[in-house]
Amino acid sequence: MTTRIVELRQGILKKNDELARELRGRFTAAGVLVLNLVSSPGTGKTAFLERTLRELRENGARVAALVGDLETDNDARRLAASGAPVRQINTHGICHLEAEMVSRHLEGWELADLDYLFIENVGNLVCPSSYDLGERIRVALLSVTEGEDKPLKYPTLFNSADAAVITKIDIAAAVDFDRALALQSIDAIRPGIRVFETSSRTGAGMAEWLDYLRQQRAAQK
Amino acid sequence: MHELSLVASIVDAVTESVSAYPGARVKEVRLRVGALAAVIEESLQFCYGIATEDTPLQGSALIVTVVPVGGHCPSCARDVEIASLQSFRCPLCCGPVENVRQGRELEIESIEIEDAEETVQS
Numbered sequence: 001m002t003t004r005i006v007e008l009r010q011g012i013l014k015k016n017d018e019l020a021r022e023l024r025g026r027f028t029a030a031g032v033l034v035l036n037l038v039s040s041p042g043t044g045k046t047a048f049l050e051r052t053l054r055e056l057r058e059n060g061a062r063v064a065a066l067v068g069d070l071e072t073d074n075d076a077r078r079l080a081a082s083g084a085p086v087r088q089i090n091t092h093g094i095c096h097l098e099a100e101m102v103s104r105h106l107e108g109w110e111l112a113d114l115d116y117l118f119i120e121n122v123g124n125l126v127c128p129s130s131y132d133l134g135e136r137i138r139v140a141l142l143s144v145t146e147g148e149d150k151p152l153k154y155p156t157l158f159n160s161a162d163a164a165v166i167t168k169i170d171i172a173a174a175v176d177f178d179r180a181l182a183l184q185s186i187d188a189i190r191p192g193i194r195v196f197e198t199s200s201r202t203g204a205g206m207a208e209w210l211d212y213l214r215q216q217r218a219a220q221k
Numbered sequence: 222m223h224e225l226s227l228v229a230s231i232v233d234a235v236t237e238s239v240s241a242y243p244g245a246r247v248k249e250v251r252l253r254v255g256a257l258a259a260v261i262e263e264s265l266q267f268c269y270g271i272a273t274e275d276t277p278l279q280g281s282a283l284i285v286t287v288v289p290v291g292g293h294c295p296s297c298a299r300d301v302e303i304a305s306l307q308s309f310r311c312p313l314c315c316g317p318v319e320n321v322r323q324g325r326e327l328e329i330e331s332i333e334i335e336d337a338e339e340t341v342q343s
């Protein structure tokens with residue numbers, strides 16, 4: 001009986017990575033800026049997107065969204081109220097989105113007709129970090145209620161982010177949110193990252209966020 | 222719990238590779254996993270035992286090598302290793318470390334297989 005070693009040197013997520021690269025090429029060619037929003041369940045991704053979609057549309061931008069959820073289509077219905085095209089991706093138990101799900105749900109959409117495409121990932125701070133969706137910008141969100149040290153507990157996700165958003169700042173005082181500590185822990189994990197402090201309720205911080213989106217879109221061309 | 226999806230991908234990839242060796246049995250699968258890959262080895266091992274049942278990988282050992290985190294320090298103009306996942310700053314100058322690539326690996330390095338040939342040799 002002979003044994004042999006076969007060298008593979010193959011990424012476990014090779015299929016996902018290849019498809020994500022292909023998607024990124026399509027997005028760039030079409031001139032659409034694609035963002036992947038990741039956070040714990042309940043951080044306020046959908047509320048933040050509702051407001052972002054609405055304000056971008058009021059400014060004449062062409063926007064669309066894909067939203068991942070384990071089972072329901074509640075978030076998609078909330079986002080569709082903005083008037084933007086929205087599709088739900090039900091993952092049926094899978095705790096993250098994969099490039100293949102994104103690709104499949106884009107069918108029939110003319111990407112060149114879009115300026116921005118937002119992907120709301122499944123609420124989870126671990127698994128989505130390993131799956132490239134072809135996005136240009138990964139946004140990690142953190143609410144004032146979930147602990148200032150979240151980034152330290154989930155370094156993988158926060159280190160892979162291109163921008164961070166602190167949500168629900170309208171209730172910061174009520175929950176004794178320590179702003180300096182939160183900024184410090186984001187900076188420890190991802191030094192120099194842009195941080196937006198926002199409220200989807202009052203609209204605070206949205207102007208800076210929308211400016212950032214415009215800059216990033218212009219820079220992509 | 223994406224360990225189960227990861228293990229499913231490993232089983233697919235390895236099954237595909239050993240199809241070139243009909244009847245071969247997989248004895249060992251060696252992985253390189255980055256310290257920043259957010260993978261818990263215990264749960265990987267647990268899922269592996271279940272997911273490999275009735276596949277050519279059944280009964281094989283999963284051996285995980287952890288790859289430390291590293292990136293580039295622009296001020297020192299060199300690649301540096303990061304000792305703690307709580308601070309992504311350069312150990313030499315405390316400046317921000319960019320391009321953290323090393324430490325995210327999820328890679329099948331190699332497999333060890335045992336050929337089937339129970340040939341009666343004359």
Ligand SMILES: Nc1nc2c(ncn2[C@@H]2O[C@H](COP(=O)(O)OP(=O)(O)OP(=O)(O)O)[C@@H](O)[C@H]2O)c(=O)[nH]1
Nearest residue numbers: 040041042043044045046047123168171199200201
């Ligand atoms: N006060 C306040 N509450 C908010 C804000 N944004 C979201 N919320 C509330 O937080 C809860 C969760 O918000 P969602 O937008 O559904 O959170 P999500 O991150 O999309 O949740 P999942 O999709 O389940 O992961 C809801 O009750 C929202 O009304 C905010 O800016 N201020």
Ligand SMILES: [Mg+2]
Nearest residue numbers: 045046075120
């Ligand atoms: Mg949501």
Ligand SMILES: [Zn+2]
Nearest residue numbers: 294297311314
């Ligand atoms: Zn340095």
